[in-house]
Amino acid sequence: MLRRVDKDLPVAELMAEIGCKARTAAQSLAIASPDKKTAALAAMADAVDRRAADILEANVRDIENGKNAGMSPALLDRLKLDHNRVAGISASIRAIAGLKDPVGDVIAEWDRPNGLHIERVRTPLGVIGVIYESRPNVTADAGALCLKSGNAVILRGGSDSVHSSKAIHEALLEGLAAAGLTETAVQLVPTTDRAAVGEMLKGLDGNLDVIIPRGGKSLVARVQAEARVPVFAHLEGLCHVYIDASADLAMASKIVVNAKMRRTGVCGSAETLLVDRLAVPTHLVPLLEDLRSAGCEIRGDDGVVELFAGAKPATEEDWSTEYLDTIISVKLVDGVDGAIQHINHYSSHHTEAVVAEDLRVVERFFNEIDSAILLHNASTQFADGGEFGMGAEIGIATGKMHARGPVGVEQLTSFKYRVRGNGQTRP
Amino acid sequence: MLRRVDKDLPVAELMAEIGCKARTAAQSLAIASPDKKTAALAAMADAVDRRAADILEANVRDIENGKNAGMSPALLDRLKLDHNRVAGISASIRAIAGLKDPVGDVIAEWDRPNGLHIERVRTPLGVIGVIYESRPNVTADAGALCLKSGNAVILRGGSDSVHSSKAIHEALLEGLAAAGLTETAVQLVPTTDRAAVGEMLKGLDGNLDVIIPRGGKSLVARVQAEARVPVFAHLEGLCHVYIDASADLAMASKIVVNAKMRRTGVCGSAETLLVDRLAVPTHLVPLLEDLRSAGCEIRGDDGVVELFAGAKPATEEDWSTEYLDTIISVKLVDGVDGAIQHINHYSSHHTEAVVAEDLRVVERFFNEIDSAILLHNASTQFADGGEFGMGAEIGIATGKMHARGPVGVEQLTSFKYRVRGNGQTRP
Numbered sequence: 010m011l012r013r014v015d016k017d018l019p020v021a022e023l024m025a026e027i028g029c030k031a032r033t034a035a036q037s038l039a040i041a042s043p044d045k046k047t048a049a050l051a052a053m054a055d056a057v058d059r060r061a062a063d064i065l066e067a068n069v070r071d072i073e074n075g076k077n078a079g080m081s082p083a084l085l086d087r088l089k090l091d092h093n094r095v096a097g098i099s100a101s102i103r104a105i106a107g108l109k110d111p112v113g114d115v116i117a118e119w120d121r122p123n124g125l126h127i128e129r130v131r132t133p134l135g136v137i138g139v140i141y142e143s144r145p146n147v148t149a150d151a152g153a154l155c156l157k158s159g160n161a162v163i164l165r166g167g168s169d170s171v172h173s174s175k176a177i178h179e180a181l182l183e184g185l186a187a188a189g190l191t192e193t194a195v196q197l198v199p200t201t202d203r204a205a206v207g208e209m210l211k212g213l214d215g216n217l218d219v220i221i222p223r224g225g226k227s228l229v230a231r232v233q234a235e236a237r238v239p240v241f242a243h244l245e246g247l248c249h250v251y252i253d254a255s256a257d258l259a260m261a262s263k264i265v266v267n268a269k270m271r272r273t274g275v276c277g278s279a280e281t282l283l284v285d286r287l288a289v290p291t292h293l294v295p296l297l298e299d300l301r302s303a304g305c306e307i308r309g310d311d312g313v314v315e316l317f318a319g320a321k322p323a324t325e326e327d328w329s330t331e332y333l334d335t336i337i338s339v340k341l342v343d344g345v346d347g348a349i350q351h352i353n354h355y356s357s358h359h360t361e362a363v364v365a366e367d368l369r370v371v372e373r374f375f376n377e378i379d380s381a382i383l384l385h386n387a388s389t390q391f392a393d394g395g396e397f398g399m400g401a402e403i404g405i406a407t408g409k410m411h412a413r414g415p416v417g418v419e420q421l422t423s424f425k426y427r428v429r430g431n432g433q434t435r436p
Numbered sequence: 437m438l439r440r441v442d443k444d445l446p447v448a449e450l451m452a453e454i455g456c457k458a459r460t461a462a463q464s465l466a467i468a469s470p471d472k473k474t475a476a477l478a479a480m481a482d483a484v485d486r487r488a489a490d491i492l493e494a495n496v497r498d499i500e501n502g503k504n505a506g507m508s509p510a511l512l513d514r515l516k517l518d519h520n521r522v523a524g525i526s527a528s529i530r531a532i533a534g535l536k537d538p539v540g541d542v543i544a545e546w547d548r549p550n551g552l553h554i555e556r557v558r559t560p561l562g563v564i565g566v567i568y569e570s571r572p573n574v575t576a577d578a579g580a581l582c583l584k585s586g587n588a589v590i591l592r593g594g595s596d597s598v599h600s601s602k603a604i605h606e607a608l609l610e611g612l613a614a615a616g617l618t619e620t621a622v623q624l625v626p627t628t629d630r631a632a633v634g635e636m637l638k639g640l641d642g643n644l645d646v647i648i649p650r651g652g653k654s655l656v657a658r659v660q661a662e663a664r665v666p667v668f669a670h671l672e673g674l675c676h677v678y679i680d681a682s683a684d685l686a687m688a689s690k691i692v693v694n695a696k697m698r699r700t701g702v703c704g705s706a707e708t709l710l711v712d713r714l715a716v717p718t719h720l721v722p723l724l725e726d727l728r729s730a731g732c733e734i735r736g737d738d739g740v741v742e743l744f745a746g747a748k749p750a751t752e753e754d755w756s757t758e759y760l761d762t763i764i765s766v767k768l769v770d771g772v773d774g775a776i777q778h779i780n781h782y783s784s785h786h787t788e789a790v791v792a793e794d795l796r797v798v799e800r801f802f803n804e805i806d807s808a809i810l811l812h813n814a815s816t817q818f819a820d821g822g823e824f825g826m827g828a829e830i831g832i833a834t835g836k837m838h839a840r841g842p843v844g845v846e847q848l849t850s851f852k853y854r855v856r857g858n859g860q861t862r863p
Contacts, residue, residue: 012787024678039806040803040804075452076768113803119825121823121824121825125814125818125823127824127825132806132836134836134837136837171688218836218837219837239835239837257859260525260858260859263859263861264859264861265837266861267861267862268861269839271861271862289663290862368627370855375854376467376540377467379466379852380852381852381853382852382853382855383852383853383854383855384855384856384857385854385855385856385857386856386858386859386860386862386863387552387855387856387860387861388860390861391552391855391857391860391862394564396548396552396862397548397554397853398546398548398554407560408666409559409645409850410561410645410646410666410837410850411837411838411840413851414851414852414853423836424840424841425807425808425809425810425838425840425841426803426807426808426809426810426824427810427812428809428810428811428812428814428818429798429811429812429813429814430812430813430814430818431682431687431692432684432687432690432812432813432814433813433814433815434690434691434693434694434695434698434814434815434817435694435698435815435817435818435819435820435823
């Protein structure tokens with residue numbers, strides 16, 4: 010556990026103080042100039058690069074602790090940093106710095122017959138709480154996205170990544186200071202005591218406007234059950250790939266292998282492959298052979314097990330399991346109807362892909378499935394704010410309120426109306 | 437109390453059944469054609485007109501009950517219908533029918549360097565619960581707005597307006613039937629048992645996606661404290677008008693009297709008047725005389741009481757009181773700085789107006805006050821979805837998540853991403 014920085018205050022008092030500081034910071038951030046925020050972000054990115062050795066050293070300690078604690082390979086992969094990934098962190102901050110400042114942006118404007126001119130203008134949300142587990146890059150992405158969108162942020166990282174997060178946070182503070190912004194704009198909760206999460210869920214006396222949980226099922230479930238403030242829920246990614254009979258086989262194989270195997274520990278990795286029964290004679294065995302060659306375990310329904318010797322039988326539980334591992338469940342379905350039915354029943358409404366040349370199939374898949382992201386002829390691993398051009402993301406929201414899909418700077422804003430008249434009164 | 441329509445089911449069972457029916461309706465509404473929804477809305481409006489006599493008769497019963505129960509004049513005004521207001525209800529449904537269908541609307545689209553084409557497309561939210569008190573027109577506005585936006589709705593009106601709401605709801609059902617849409621798209625909870633609200637707050641087994649409370653402080657507070665589903669909170673409207681020294685006096689007077697007195701029972705009515713100290717010699721007394729002539733009681737701070745004989749002294753409580761009555765609190769402030777300070781402290785973040793000719797004052801008022809609606813040289817009574825061109829509104833949201841200000845069809849939608857590729861995999 011980290012030492013409590015603020016003179017060993019009790020957790021409730023510590024968190025109340027953090028909340029107050031965040032609210033004050035939010036008030037000044039809301040009217041901070043775009044240039045100042047951009048300068049802070051640029052300085053943050055430079056500080057991350059300059060401190061890369063410290064960050065990697067801290068990460069080694071987290072990885073060792075993780076191994077000793079018996080962490081799974083997929084979770085270790087989420088936790089692990091190397092030179093490339095640290096460079097990725099600073100590149101991501103720079104990408105966020107380069108985004109258009111959303112605050113003050115006129116989203117819509119119109120005139121009324123009585124001469125009133127109405128503008129809908131973006132505003133920050135206020136104070137954002139991010140509760141996350143093992144991914145240290147969340148520290149940087151969340152800090153940078155909140156700053157760009159004019160919000161103060163309270164980061165509460167997991168004990169798994171405590172050293173890495175702290176090293177990254179120090180770089181962020183250096184950037185804030187360099188631009189003359191208050192360091193309380195991006196606070197990292199200096200204790201891994203779980204009571205700190207409890208305080209955040211209670212809302213810090215009205216000083217927390219929204220909570221974003223990033224982590225496993227039990228964390229998200231606790232946050233959703235207990236939070237007294239709005240939550241942008243990031244549930245699991247139980248993503249599907251459907252291969253239609255009209256699919257190009259080579260493309261289908263490339264997409265399925267990438268969707269499953271590129272990184273198995275990310276929420277956009279595919280967990281279930283649905284194959285059109287009409288594609289069985291042509292597509293099924295080559296697809297499964299390619300997956301197996303890539304090192305993937307196959308768990309199939311009866312039809313799959315019968316046709317592919319290497320497949321183990323899937324149980325009912327498999328269709329609801331986010332493996333985050335080199336395992337895929339495979340089911341034969343009756344065309345796009347069967348795929349839609351299966352997905353609407355089992356999906357976590359995160360991301361689904363269809364591989365097909367028949368565009369009528371694609372339109373039905375796009376219209377009748379209600380998931381945050383639907384892809385045609387592309388890998389589910391594109392479910393990522395950076396890949397969407399948002400610079401980065403705090404997470405992929407699977408709820409439908411306010412934010413859905415990758416949560417980037419725009420999703421971290423609200424809006425207000427500015428109405429200009431010349432003496433109008435209402436009849 | 438209304439009879440329980442469904443064979444005297446216990447409330448929990450009744451509400452569970454209503455939730456299931458709403459979910460099923462939502463699935464078919466999400467893919468219903470725009471024409472079918474528009475036809476249903478047109479038929480609803482016609483049915484309201486045709487049933488006007490029945491609706492007014494039902495309203496007379498509600499008004500009598502309200503008077504017997506000692507309801508305040510402002511609340512009776514909210515409850516009261518007459519021929520004009522019934523015509524307003526059908527006109528509002530027709531205005532909603534004429535709006536652009538939001539479902540499927542491409543809000544944004546862009547290309548990525550790797551060739552992926554991304555669209556952000558509007559989708560319905562699903563099932564919306566509206567819990568309201570004495571305003572019978574909410575039945576029609578909420579029903580029509582939810583239908584237009586492809587959502588199923590569960591309406592839970594207060595006991596005050598039970599007869600009026602039921603009569604209006606019957607007209608809505610007639611419209612749904614005429615267009616061949618399921619009548620479960622717009623359900624009115626057939627009991628005034630408060631346990632029904634409790635069931636809605638628990639989320640109806642996942643069959644309720646958002647709750648919109650419309651009513652007094654205690655209702656909204658209960659919903660916010662107990663709801664296990666997202667809430668579009670409509671808190672009180674503690675609206676301010678600030679008169680700057682640069683204000684045109686005739687315009688200021690017209691706006692203040694309208695903002696306070698046009699209808700005192702609506703949430704956009706002004707409750708506090710802030711007058712620039714520099715405007716005292718020229719503006720204060722004429723403004724207060726005009727208010728008093730219009731029948732308004734004045735409660736002022738020390739300076740006001742000293743300068744205007746007709747003013748009673750205001751207490752600290754007055755600055756936080758939504759009178760919804762012919763009373764206004766009046767305070768002298770040090771220019772726009774003083775106004776911003778007072779409003780940011782006491783406002784419910786609903787609607788505030790500035791009357792000024794100095795545009796620097798207006799810009800500061802617009803930038804530094806974080807309320808849903810800010811108006812320049814116009815009455816706060818324009819805080820209304822119909823006046824904003826949204827056809828109508830379910831309420832004015834004072835929270836910052838998802839919806840803010842008037843909640844119309846766009847605010848009742850979510851979105852999803854449709855991504856089109858040609859074989860892209862992620863490196």
